[in-house]
Amino acid sequence: MMRRALLAVSFAVAAMTTGLAAPAFAADAPPPVTAQDHVLGRADAPVTVIEYASFTCSHCADFHNTVLPAFKAKYIDTGKVRLVHRNLPTQPANVAAAAAAVALCAAPERYFEVAAVFMRDQANLQTTGPQPWFAAGIAASGKTREQIETCLEGPTIRAALDAQIEGARAAGVTGTPSFFVNGTAVVDHSLDALSAAIDPLLRP
Numbered sequence: 001m002m003r004r005a006l007l008a009v010s011f012a013v014a015a016m017t018t019g020l021a022a023p024a025f026a027a028d029a030p031p032p033v034t035a036q037d038h039v040l041g042r043a044d045a046p047v048t049v050i051e052y053a054s055f056t057c058s059h060c061a062d063f064h065n066t067v068l069p070a071f072k073a074k075y076i077d078t079g080k081v082r083l084v085h086r087n088l089p090t091q092p093a094n095v096a097a098a099a100a101a102v103a104l105c106a107a108p109e110r111y112f113e114v115a116a117v118f119m120r121d122q123a124n125l126q127t128t129g130p131q132p133w134f135a136a137g138i139a140a141s142g143k144t145r146e147q148i149e150t151c152l153e154g155p156t157i158r159a160a161l162d163a164q165i166e167g168a169r170a171a172g173v174t175g176t177p178s179f180f181v182n183g184t185a186v187v188d189h190s191l192d193a194l195s196a197a198i199d200p201l202l203r204p
Helices: 002-017 058-076 093-105 108-128 130-139 145-153 155-170 191-202
Strands: 038-040 047-053 081-087 178-181 184-186
Touching (some): 038 108, 058 191, 081 093, 081 108, 093 108, 093 145, 093 155, 108 130, 145 155
Antiparallel strands (some): 038 081
16 A cells, blocks of 8 residues: 555656756746745744755765754754755655655654655665665654555645655756755755855854
8 A cells, every 4th residue: 555655656756857967057046935845943044045855865865964963053953044955856766756755744843854764764775675764754754654645645745746846947956965045056065065155144
């Protein structure tokens, strides 16, 4: 049952995400932040960082596992930055899209916990396969397996994921991870590069 639900989502969006490469940008800013976005940090933070990421992207996992803890301590926990996480599934797109859908189906307050589990365990995909990976994400979701299955089989999550993908493409994003700091693209996902873009915006 779960496998069928995951496949229903993954096949619906896989064709939209083929051909993604390294991060690159056009001049357009990403869509504005809405109540449908998943945000880490204070709503009134002076700087907004929008991240487009994929749960099967190794560079995205590197950011979440090695950079995000220090970034969070420096900027998010101090109220200076809010981080908005959006999905742009990359190859294998069926796996990435299904993982994004599981995260979107999670209880809203558990979204970043699910994301952390998928990024933490991403390296195990090649050895254990996707089922234990998905099971760990579902366990962190704050919902039962049956609730996640029902969510995955409905049209709402597919529409939400499609909207994130289309928003990324409209902004010229072609790879992950890609970041926008107050609407300006930043290609390098290191703490130094993000700090260089953020710090001038925090000066009085």
